[in-house]
Amino acid sequence: MNQLQFAQMINEHKTMLSTFALKFTKDNDDANDLIQDTMVKAIRFSAGFKEGTNVKGWLYTIMRNTFINDYRKVIKTQSLISQEEELSSAHLMHSATHNQVDGAFAMRDIKRAIGNLPEALSAPFIRYVEGYKYHEIAIELNLPIGTIKTHIHEARKRLKKQLQIYRSGQCN
Structure with missing residues (x-):
């Protein structure tokens, strides 16, 4: 399967991804960003996808891991910011x-x-x-x-x- 065919195949699951993204983020803009990040990563790592496996599960795993990693980055950043009163x-x-x-x-x-x-x-x-x-x-x-x-x-x-x-x- 070439890159274009792969992109078309995963694009067919965009609606399913948007449902999950909204459950994760609870915000439409953040959900759209998460979908975009998931699609980009899926295309970038398409060589890791084995034909015949569950593409929905594979995409969901990428989305979940992306959300978790982004959440960790935000938490880490917030923990580094101090309140002015403490300074x-x-x-x-x-x-x-x-x-x-x-x-x-x-x-x-x-x-x-x-x-x-x-x-x-x-x-x-x-x-x-x-x-x-x-x-x-x-x-x-x-x-x-x-x-x-x-x-x-x-x-x-x-x-x-x-x-x-x-x-x-x-x-x-």
């Missing part, structure tokens, strides 16, 4: 001094913990933290994507255990 100069001075000391200890411990990981776990984990996608890491390291996901998961689990002191608030 008094005295508060900033205390916070900067306190954070600098705590941050130095935390960074040292994090680097040490990552250094203690086996190379098979640390290499994909570091790439992931740097912002690479699973499939990009898999290509770079010439490993199956499932292996990459497993290695990153295992690295997280080990780091979480090694850095437990920071999770429980015992370092304050």
